[in-house]
Amino acid sequence: MTKNILICGVGGQGSLxxxxxxxxxxxxxxxxxxxxxxxxxxxxxxSVVTYVKYSDTGKVASPVICRGEADVIISFEQLETARWLxxxxxxxxxxxxxxxxxxxxxxxxNAVYPESLIEKIRENGNVVVExxxxxxAKALGNVKVANVVLIGLYAKHSGFDKEIFLEAVRECVxxxxxxxxxxxFEAGYNA
Amino acid sequence: xxxxxxxxDKNKKLLLGNAAVARGLYEAGCVFVSSYPGTPSTEITExxxxxxxxxxxxxxxxxxxxxxxFGASVAGGRSFAGMKHVGLNVAADPLFTSAYTxxxxxxxxxxxxxxxxxxxxxxxxxxxxxIAAKIPxxxxxxxxECLEYTKRAFELSEKFDTPVILKLTTRISHxxxxxxxxxxxxxxxxxxxxxxxxxxxxPANAIKRHxxxxxxxxxxxxxxxxxSELNRIEYGDKSIGIITAGSSYAYAKDVYGDKASYxxxxxxxxxxxxxxxxxxxxxxxLYVIEELDPIIETYCKAxxxxxxxxxxxxxxxxxxxxxxxxxxxxxEPEFSxxxxxxxxxxxxxxxxxxxxxxxxxLKKLGLTVMGDIGCYTLGTQIxxxxxxxxxxxMLHGFNKVRPETASKCVGVIGDSTFMxxxxxxxxxxxxxxxxxxxxxxxxxxxxxxxHQQNPCTGLTLKNLPAKAISIEEICRAxxxxxxxxxxxxxxxxxxxxxxxxxxxxxPSVIILKRPCALLKSVKKEDYVSVDSDLCSSCRACMRIGCxxxxxxxxxxxxxxxxxxxxxxxxxxxxxGAMKLNKRGKV
Ligand SMILES: Cc1ncc(C[n+]2csc(CCOP(=O)(O)OP(=O)(O)O)c2C)c(N)n1
Numbered sequence: 001m002t003k004n005i006l007i008c009g010v011g012g013q014g015s016l017x018x019x020x021x022x023x024x025x026x027x028x029x030x031x032x033x034x035x036x037x038x039x040x041x042x043x044x045x046x047s048v049v050t051y052v053k054y055s056d057t058g059k060v061a062s063p064v065i066c067r068g069e070a071d072v073i074i075s076f077e078q079l080e081t082a083r084w085l086x087x088x089x090x091x092x093x094x095x096x097x098x099x100x101x102x103x104x105x106x107x108x109x110n111a112v113y114p115e116s117l118i119e120k121i122r123e124n125g126n127v128v129v130e131x132x133x134x135x136x137a138k139a140l141g142n143v144k145v146a147n148v149v150l151i152g153l154y155a156k157h158s159g160f161d162k163e164i165f166l167e168a169v170r171e172c173v174x175x176x177x178x179x180x181x182x183x184x185f186e187a188g189y190n191a
Numbered sequence: 192x193x194x195x196x197x198x199x200d201k202n203k204k205l206l207l208g209n210a211a212v213a214r215g216l217y218e219a220g221c222v223f224v225s226s227y228p229g230t231p232s233t234e235i236t237e238x239x240x241x242x243x244x245x246x247x248x249x250x251x252x253x254x255x256x257x258x259x260x261f262g263a264s265v266a267g268g269r270s271f272a273g274m275k276h277v278g279l280n281v282a283a284d285p286l287f288t289s290a291y292t293x294x295x296x297x298x299x300x301x302x303x304x305x306x307x308x309x310x311x312x313x314x315x316x317x318x319x320x321x322i323a324a325k326i327p328x329x330x331x332x333x334x335x336e337c338l339e340y341t342k343r344a345f346e347l348s349e350k351f352d353t354p355v356i357l358k359l360t361t362r363i364s365h366x367x368x369x370x371x372x373x374x375x376x377x378x379x380x381x382x383x384x385x386x387x388x389x390x391x392x393x394p395a396n397a398i399k400r401h402x403x404x405x406x407x408x409x410x411x412x413x414x415x416x417x418x419s420e421l422n423r424i425e426y427g428d429k430s431i432g433i434i435t436a437g438s439s440y441a442y443a444k445d446v447y448g449d450k451a452s453y454x455x456x457x458x459x460x461x462x463x464x465x466x467x468x469x470x471x472x473x474x475x476x477l478y479v480i481e482e483l484d485p486i487i488e489t490y491c492k493a494x495x496x497x498x499x500x501x502x503x504x505x506x507x508x509x510x511x512x513x514x515x516x517x518x519x520x521x522x523e524p525e526f527s528x529x530x531x532x533x534x535x536x537x538x539x540x541x542x543x544x545x546x547x548x549x550x551x552x553l554k555k556l557g558l559t560v561m562g563d564i565g566c567y568t569l570g571t572q573i574x575x576x577x578x579x580x581x582x583x584x585m586l587h588g589f590n591k592v593r594p595e596t597a598s599k600c601v602g603v604i605g606d607s608t609f610m611x612x613x614x615x616x617x618x619x620x621x622x623x624x625x626x627x628x629x630x631x632x633x634x635x636x637x638x639x640x641x642h643q644q645n646p647c648t649g650l651t652l653k654n655l656p657a658k659a660i661s662i663e664e665i666c667r668a669x670x671x672x673x674x675x676x677x678x679x680x681x682x683x684x685x686x687x688x689x690x691x692x693x694x695x696x697x698p699s700v701i702i703l704k705r706p707c708a709l710l711k712s713v714k715k716e717d718y719v720s721v722d723s724d725l726c727s728s729c730r731a732c733m734r735i736g737c738x739x740x741x742x743x744x745x746x747x748x749x750x751x752x753x754x755x756x757x758x759x760x761x762x763x764x765x766x767g768a769m770k771l772n773k774r775g776k777v
Contacts, residue, residue, distance in 0.1 A: 012541075023205050023367060027203075027369065032369060033205060033368065034333075034366055034367065036366040037365045037367070038309065038365065039231060039233075039641065044539060044540070044541060044569065045538055045539045045541065045738055046536055046539075060368075061442075062442050062445040062511070063333075064511050064512070066513030067513060067524040068525050069524070082531060083536075086527065090526075090527065102743075103537070104536075104738065107740065107741050107742075108733060108736070109742075111534035111535075112532075114531035114532065114533065120529050121529055124529070126527070143752050
């Protein structure tokens with residue numbers, strides 16, 4: 001079976017590292033894996049999405065995830081959760097940070113940031129797991145590790161052994177930042 | 192756990208398509224890489240630079256990169272030049288004639304197309320270049336093939352004495368998949384022998400070379416027919432036969448699996464008549480699935496084959512499994528959505544971006560702005576964006592036709608873009624007695640493509656010290672008498688200077704010098720906070736379009752975690768509500 005994980009957020013939130021950790025989890029199991037990233041223009045504070053796909057039985061063909069195909073959406077920001085929701089399978093799961101980042105049209109008063117998005121998504125019948133990854137990261141002393149906090153939260157609900165994830169974090173994070181990132185992972189796992 | 196780990200092949204790595212190309216360069220014994228950055232091709236060269244065995248550099252533009260790599264090939268070293276699709280336009284001149292000369296050691300050109308224009312100004316299909324220049328082209332469909340085809344391209348280049356183009360797309364360049372790596376094969380440096388009839392393309396020689404090019408294409412077509420690894424037929428259900436290449440192959444496989452047969456082309460030029468006819472004869476219905484232009488399809492139709500393709504599939508944008516399902520099978524996806532209007536989130540200039548001050552002043556003065564390509568393309572005040580370097584030459588043409596508005600018109604160009612192709616436009620301005628005012632936005636890095644060094648920064652691709660070429664001295668050497676430098680965050684000074692230069696009837700260049708806020712060397716010790724008692728909610732600070740500032744509470748709020756303390760918003764505030772603070776140690 002192919003499993004599709006969509007990671008979304010705002011340029012600069014660290015979705016690349018998150019997708020690499022998930023990719024590492026899958027290849028550590030010896031599974032065929034594809035990770036599709038976004039570089040360039042949209043990194044400048046735009047909406048960004050990356051895809052992680054793996055298969056425990058065969059090959060992964062397409063590297064992209066289309067509407068109605070994601071088993072899980074991991075989102076760093078509420079508005080992005082709502083934006084990418086159509087990519088989720090009917091019975092898919094959402095792991096999201098409750099962070100809000102206002103896009104320029106909202107800041108400049110040309111659009112409004114919709115209210116109670118997470119509640120609305122729940123009403124749709126999707127399972128939503130949430131935490132405020134930024135606040136947790138701040139408490140650890142560095143907002144940058146919010147991405148790994150969220151990976152921790154996902155790990156708890158992923159059905160994988162925690163140790164497999166920890167190993168992947170060790171593999172993907174540079175030595176210098178490892179301790180902090182492991183703490184972030186734990187904090188997310190226990191959130 | 193442990194036994195699972197042992198099952199994993201140590202030589203298998205999850206690599207980005209671009210990193211796999213770089214690995215291919217390494218394994219193929221490539222010794223010389225010269226490229227110009229451009230999304231989605233950039234990481235090939237950045238990754239290649241990590242191998243000590245490969246000399247790798249950023250050239251000032253793609254034409255120079257191409258010619259440098261070609262020179263290395265003639266000298267006898269396997270070489271590579273990387274660029275994005277529009278970069279090949281810049282390098283097109285040497286491209287065409289290099290087909291005539293052929294190579295000495297293998298010479299491969301990597302070009303990455305950007306269907307759907309994730310980070311580009313057009314979505315041209317590079318395959319047209321292969322056809323027009325009569326140069327073979329390979330197109331991988333995943334990272335494993337990126338590595339394999341790169342090595343294969345060098346072999347073909349030497350076997351057929353021709354440059355070879357390796358064509359990628361955003362999806363291939365920027366997707367990671369598993370790759371089996373192996374050792375580098377040292378191929379050494381080939382002997383260089385002077386060979387006038389091969390390397391000097393004056394008419395008498397070129398006339399003799401052209402028939403050789405045509406013969407090579409015939410030989411390559413035979414090779415394409417016989418090489419079943421590169422052009423592979425996978426028979427499944429024969430009621431549908433799909434001819435495809437690159438990422439389209441992956442999408443088609445996703446949709447049809449073994450319910451169709453595939454002719455998966457690794458070599459997309461030249462195409463093999465024999466192979467295509469053989470495949471067509473085995474299947475009931477023939478489809479061509481290819482992104483962008485109908486190149487394989489047109490070829491099939493010229494062979495008299497009945498095919499389905501662009502009558503059902505678009506010539507615009509990237510493909511996906513969803514698109515193929517919808518257009519070919521009429522299956523639409525099921526999905527849920529939220530009952531709310533989701534505002535768009537366009538890319539914006541970063542917090543602390545030095546271009547912000549520049550554009551504030553340009554807007555304030557209501558100027559017409561000939562734009563260029565870089566982070567400053569996000570500036571709301573620009574009137575035009577065509578291609579790299581066009582700001583300068585368009586400014587010249589614009590002002591010649593409307594001399595009466597020349598004092599209200601400027602061009603803006605970044606440091607990397609100025610080095611790429613701005614200088615020749617400036618020479619046009621001086622040589623032809625123009626009076627234009629050009630702004631060079633020098634943020635000391637190639638920003639848009641993710642921080643590459645360039646000739647102005649004083650460092651090479653491999654982070655070795657280099658002579659930092661002075662934009663100011665170049666402008667003076669071109670004959671510009673009025674060359675001034677100012678900090679764009681000093682908006683009062685800049686405005687004064689700009690007005691003065693615009694009023695002159697001679698050409699001027701103003702260099703706006705301030706480093707990109709994302710550079711590590713830029714200290715982020717300060718941040719701005721708002722005294723809400725002093726804030727009058729006038730929203731004057733919003734004029735600079737900074738992503739840090741919001742009005743959630745009716746008063747200005749600055750997001751301290753993003754703010755780098757550039758202080759521009761403080762200059763907008765007439766009530767002294769914004770203050771600079773020192774960040775405590777984090
Ligand atoms: C011919 C061509 N090559 C490469 C690119 C990709 N590209 C877009 S902007 C840019 C450089 C921008 O650097 P700079 O001019 O210094 O401006 P900055 O982004 O730093 O503000 C490049 C390489 C392109 N669009 N066209």
